[in-house]
Amino acid sequence: MKILLIGYGKMGQTIAAVAAQRGHEIAGIVDLHASQLSITDFTPATVDVAIEFTHPDSAFANVAACLRQGLPVVCGSTGWLHHFDEAQELTQELGGSLFYASNYSVGVNLFFHFNEYIAAKMSQFGGYDVAVREIHHTHKIDQPSGTAITAAEGILRHFPAKTTWRNAPAEIPTELAIISERAGEVVGTHIVTYTSAVDTLELMHEAHNREGFALGALLAAEWLPGRQGVFGMKELLGL
Ligand SMILES: NC(=O)C1=CN([C@@H]2O[C@H](COP(=O)(O)OP(=O)(O)OC[C@H]3O[C@@H](n4cnc5c(N)ncnc54)[C@H](OP(=O)(O)O)[C@@H]3O)[C@@H](O)[C@H]2O)C=CC1
Ligand SMILES: O=C(O)C1=N[C@H](C(=O)O)C[C@H](O)C1
Numbered sequence: 001m002k003i004l005l006i007g008y009g010k011m012g013q014t015i016a017a018v019a020a021q022r023g024h025e026i027a028g029i030v031d032l033h034a035s036q037l038s039i040t041d042f043t044p045a046t047v048d049v050a051i052e053f054t055h056p057d058s059a060f061a062n063v064a065a066c067l068r069q070g071l072p073v074v075c076g077s078t079g080w081l082h083h084f085d086e087a088q089e090l091t092q093e094l095g096g097s098l099f100y101a102s103n104y105s106v107g108v109n110l111f112f113h114f115n116e117y118i119a120a121k122m123s124q125f126g127g128y129d130v131a132v133r134e135i136h137h138t139h140k141i142d143q144p145s146g147t148a149i150t151a152a153e154g155i156l157r158h159f160p161a162k163t164t165w166r167n168a169p170a171e172i173p174t175e176l177a178i179i180s181e182r183a184g185e186v187v188g189t190h191i192v193t194y195t196s197a198v199d200t201l202e203l204m205h206e207a208h209n210r211e212g213f214a215l216g217a218l219l220a221a222e223w224l225p226g227r228q229g230v231f232g233m234k235e236l237l238g239l
């Protein structure tokens with residue numbers, strides 16, 4: 001497969017390494033400083049799929065540019081979901097292909113699945129409060145992490161005692177706290193904690209490196225071409 005990489009930072013470089021192991025060709029790189037090329041230099045005749053991991057402020061424009069070029073696009077950037085409805089509309093309007101996941105790790109997507117199951121079970125028993133905690137490296141721009149927001153939304157769907165999330169300690173019992181920590185080079189750790197007066201129950205995912213994210217993004221890139229619409233990891237993994 002010929003891949004256009006948009007963003008050649010920590011994720012772009014990890015994806016390039018894992019793509020080579022899987023026999024793919026990096027047909028082009030678009031990056032703020034590491035490349036002079038632009039998305040408009042590429043068409044479906046030159047690349048099969050684009051993979052975008054850049055920055056919260058540039059993700060939507062990059063996704064829109066790919067859709068306008070007719071390129072299927074796998075986007076991993078977080079912190080841009082206020083534009084997601086527009087991205088969906090543009091995908092429909094242009095008959096394009098967009099894949100988005102706040103986290104491409106297969107393990108995290110199992111974590112999301114168990115998180116929803118656990119929330120539904122825990123809500124059947126009184127006495128538990130729940131909170132989400134995420135820990136990332138100090139270079140991370142957005143807060144809370146996209147993964148923590150997805151986990152919080154999964155809890156809200158199944159735990160009616162919580163009605164909204166808040167990126168701070170909860171001020172009222174109906175708020176679900178998302179606590180964000182930034183420390184050193186932590187790749188990404190997410191913890192959902194249920195606490196009662198008598199015990200604590202936790203679900204945790206800890207990424208050891210970025211290869212799991214890269215592999216998931218490549219699985220999505222291998223799956224997307226030829227499919228029209230907006231997709232995510234639930235469709236890819238059948239969860
Ligand atoms: N969904 C998932 O599974 C994962 C998502 N992420 C998300 O992916 C994004 C990128 O993460 P990461 O690779 O660690 O970040 P990095 O900062 O290491 O890399 C981002 C790269 O994108 C470049 N860039 C910035 N703006 C543009 C633009 N407009 N066009 C092209 N390139 C641009 C940066 O250039 P320069 O450095 O010169 O500014 C940099 O090289 C973040 O939003 C992060 O949260 C990260 C890991 C997993
Ligand atoms: O910025 C990162 O590094 C990560 N971002 C994603 C997020 O915001 O959830 C995924 C992963 O945790 C790493």
